[in-house]
Amino acid sequence: MANEYTLTRAEKRFIGWHIFVAVAALAIGSFFGPMQAFNYAGWNFYPQLKKLHIAQSYYQGLTLHGVLNAVVWTTFFILGFLTFNMIYGLKRPLKYPKLNAFGFWMMVVGLLLAAFYILANQASVLYTFYPPMKAPWPFYLGLVLLVVGSWIEGYGFYFTLHQWKKDNPGVRTPFIAFASVATMVLWQLATLGVAIEALFMLLPWSAGLVKGIDIQLARTFFWWFGHPLVYFWLLPAYISWYGYLPRQAGGKLFSDTMARLAFWLFILLSVPVGFHHQFVDPGVAPGWKYIHALLTLSVVIPSLMTLFTVVASLEYAGRQRGGKGLMGWLAALPWDDPIVASQLLAGILFIFGGFGGIVNASYNTNLILHNTAWVPGHFHLTVSTAVTLTFMGISFWLVPYLTGRELCCRKAALVQVYLWFIGMAIFSQAMHSLGLLGAPRRTPLGEAPYIPPEWSGLLLRVGIGGIILLVAVYMYIWIMAHTAFFAKKAAKEVEIQVAEAMTDVQAVPEWLDAWKPWLVGAVALLVIAYTPVLIDLISGMMPVAGPNIKLW
Amino acid sequence: MSSLHIDKHEKRWITISIALLAAFAVLIGVAGFALGVQVPTLDQKIDPTKLDQDPVWSNPGVRELVPGKKYEVYLIAQTWQFVPREIVVPAGAKVTFYVTSRDIQHGFKVLNTDLNVQVIPGYVGKLSYTFDEPGEYKFICTEYCGLGHAAMFGVIKVVPPEEYGK
Numbered sequence: 001m002a003n004e005y006t007l008t009r010a011e012k013r014f015i016g017w018h019i020f021v022a023v024a025a026l027a028i029g030s031f032f033g034p035m036q037a038f039n040y041a042g043w044n045f046y047p048q049l050k051k052l053h054i055a056q057s058y059y060q061g062l063t064l065h066g067v068l069n070a071v072v073w074t075t076f077f078i079l080g081f082l083t084f085n086m087i088y089g090l091k092r093p094l095k096y097p098k099l100n101a102f103g104f105w106m107m108v109v110g111l112l113l114a115a116f117y118i119l120a121n122q123a124s125v126l127y128t129f130y131p132p133m134k135a136p137w138p139f140y141l142g143l144v145l146l147v148v149g150s151w152i153e154g155y156g157f158y159f160t161l162h163q164w165k166k167d168n169p170g171v172r173t174p175f176i177a178f179a180s181v182a183t184m185v186l187w188q189l190a191t192l193g194v195a196i197e198a199l200f201m202l203l204p205w206s207a208g209l210v211k212g213i214d215i216q217l218a219r220t221f222f223w224w225f226g227h228p229l230v231y232f233w234l235l236p237a238y239i240s241w242y243g244y245l246p247r248q249a250g251g252k253l254f255s256d257t258m259a260r261l262a263f264w265l266f267i268l269l270s271v272p273v274g275f276h277h278q279f280v281d282p283g284v285a286p287g288w289k290y291i292h293a294l295l296t297l298s299v300v301i302p303s304l305m306t307l308f309t310v311v312a313s314l315e316y317a318g319r320q321r322g323g324k325g326l327m328g329w330l331a332a333l334p335w336d337d338p339i340v341a342s343q344l345l346a347g348i349l350f351i352f353g354g355f356g357g358i359v360n361a362s363y364n365t366n367l368i369l370h371n372t373a374w375v376p377g378h379f380h381l382t383v384s385t386a387v388t389l390t391f392m393g394i395s396f397w398l399v400p401y402l403t404g405r406e407l408c409c410r411k412a413a414l415v416q417v418y419l420w421f422i423g424m425a426i427f428s429q430a431m432h433s434l435g436l437l438g439a440p441r442r443t444p445l446g447e448a449p450y451i452p453p454e455w456s457g458l459l460l461r462v463g464i465g466g467i468i469l470l471v472a473v474y475m476y477i478w479i480m481a482h483t484a485f486f487a488k489k490a491a492k493e494v495e496i497q498v499a500e501a502m503t504d505v506q507a508v509p510e511w512l513d514a515w516k517p518w519l520v521g522a523v524a525l526l527v528i529a530y531t532p533v534l535i536d537l538i539s540g541m542m543p544v545a546g547p548n549i550k551l552w
Numbered sequence: 553m554s555s556l557h558i559d560k561h562e563k564r565w566i567t568i569s570i571a572l573l574a575a576f577a578v579l580i581g582v583a584g585f586a587l588g589v590q591v592p593t594l595d596q597k598i599d600p601t602k603l604d605q606d607p608v609w610s611n612p613g614v615r616e617l618v619p620g621k622k623y624e625v626y627l628i629a630q631t632w633q634f635v636p637r638e639i640v641v642p643a644g645a646k647v648t649f650y651v652t653s654r655d656i657q658h659g660f661k662v663l664n665t666d667l668n669v670q671v672i673p674g675y676v677g678k679l680s681y682t683f684d685e686p687g688e689y690k691f692i693c694t695e696y697c698g699l700g701h702a703a704m705f706g707v708i709k710v711v712p713p714e715e716y717g718k
Contacts, residue, residue, distance in 0.1 A: 059698075062696075258558065258562065289591055305565075367667075442701075
């Protein structure tokens with residue numbers, strides 16, 4: 001079956017650039033993840049890496065891993081995928097392609113600027129860049145450009161949707177386009193916090209224009225951004241699970257209506273929750289921390305709705321494929337198709353990521369695990385598995401579509417996604433357990449003098465997970481490089497499998513396709529959840545200059 | 553305006569989800585605000601460059617308020633050590649920790665307890681604990697603070713009340 005709409009060569013190339021930058025970042029950043037895991041297991045390669053001038057320290061490696069994987073791989077891949085959804089979903093070109101191109105290249109310039117300082121070991125401040133540890137000011141400028149560039153691409157989406165709505169009065173916005181715009185709106189609300197931190201605090205302070213900044217205030221702006229950031233990663237994976245996976249698995253989307261409602265709830269609830277990263281910060285009052293804990297528990301609801309809708313859609317697909325009985329439908333799903341398998345495996349580990357997330361968010365239970373290895377254990381289930389494995393699955397059809405070549409080595413792709421799943425499961429389980437025992441995160445545990453002998457079995461498992469993941473990630477890079485540049489030209493264009501809903505899309509209530517009430521609600525909630533604490537912090541600021549020496 | 557159609561199974565699922573999360577919210581609220589399993593709070597703000605001029609912070613360590621019953625610990629985190637590194641308190645006494653930083657952010661976490669605070673320069677965090685069992689409790693820095701971070705730790709020696717001060 002031929003596609004209903006085709007992107008132009010220029011559009012394909014533009015999206016391809018996004019994916020190229022994303023995969024290149026993953027190729028570099030993912031080298032250091034296993035190096036950290038190996039350090040835990042007692043196989044420390046950092047002295048050799050230093051001799052070879054690859055990384056000066058564990059912490060430079062950790063900064064590269066965090067920034068390139070969690071920020072660059074995700075953001076660039078997401079913008080590429082969402083651009084595709086906008087054009088293909090609305091069956092029209094972007095309204096201002098040059099505006100989007102401008103945003104993209106601004107992101108690239110920002111990335112290069114920040115990357116230069118990280119590679120020069122001038123900014124080994126990790127991806128949270130907590131002050132008053134200080135990087136040179138162009139590093140922060142680079143981050144600002146990266147964020148503002150992404151806003152501009154988002155504005156390009158808004159203009160495009162606006163025009164489409166004008167041309168199609170009364171028609172419900174196609175889900176993949178609606179959800180892509182929703183993701184960018186959430187990103188806009190989230191990144192306001194970090195933009196304020198960078199522009200009004202970090203930049204003037206690191207450039208020497210102001211002497212000191214209030215560290216508690218800076219952390220508060222950071223975490224205004226830091227949690228919805230994870231929903232910015234997650235929502236594009238949800239777009240794939242709702243908007244593509246049901247069809248890829250051989251079925252239909254169970255409920256278009258509930259999919260949209262979930263996205264609205266994310267816009268409403270995912271931003272005013274930042275204090276759940278600050279439960280042990282002294283400068284925020286316990287009552288406000290508890291309120292953010294409640295809001296965080298509320299944002300679990302749309303995730304549980306997603307679980308229901310996705311599983312229901314998959315059950316329908318499994319039964320269409322001849323699966324019978326209570327669980328037979330599950331076995332009948334195409335587990336041997338790398339596009340589907342990657343997303344199913346992503347979803348399985350994400351269930352455990354969700355359980356852990358509830359524990360993190362639960363106010364006083366957070367005392368046990370704040371800043372322990374549990375936390376990276378948790379987000380390697382979410383961003384590094386649920387999100388990353390899904391993005392890999394997307395790339396298995398999107399990259400062939402963009403390049404006009406066949407997916408190289410289908411079998412290798414299948415092996416790769418299972419390896420990723422196994423490696424992450426082993427790594428993550430060990431990290432969670434270490435965290436419960438009190439092992440700190442962001443620490444080369446292989447060199448720490450306080451490690452009790454009973455941790456050694458778990459540390460070894462972290463290393464074993466690292467070996468499997470190192471193999472899996474470079475298999476992926478190899479598959480991508482071949483698919484993009486060398487594989488056989490395909491005879492026909494890849495079929496785009498956008499899922500149909502079981503119900504009539506026009507039956508979606510009008511208020512689920514109206515932006516204003518939800519945006520007003522989201523901003524109102526954000527103002528209520530943050531204003532009193534921000535007023536309190538700003539009126540009693542304790543500016544700190546920090547030591548003027550490089551600590552890494 | 554068309555109305556919202558929700559499948560009856562999904563309705564049930566969402567109801568159960570909301571009930572479960574509401575139960576969690578109540579439980580952590582009761583544990584926190586009624587049973588005292590509490591997060592750290594702010595004691596005061598203090599300029600980290602002036603700790604040495606402060607009568608209390610120039611001499612960090614243990615203060616005995618009520619012998620055998622109530623103690624305070626003033627603890628400074630700095631690159632890359634805790635001051636003091638060793639703390640001795642009796643078992644069974646309520647110990648209140650006041651923790652601040654002299655330079656950048658650090659973490660203070662005592663293994664096998666729920667003592668955990670982000671150490672923020674300019675801010676003094678306050679948290680309490682009663683060590684019921686005598687023994688050695690390590691505390692470690694849990695926030696990245698530069699090259700020496702992994703070596704930053706200390707120990708709390710909890711001794712039987714009758715041996716304390718001997």
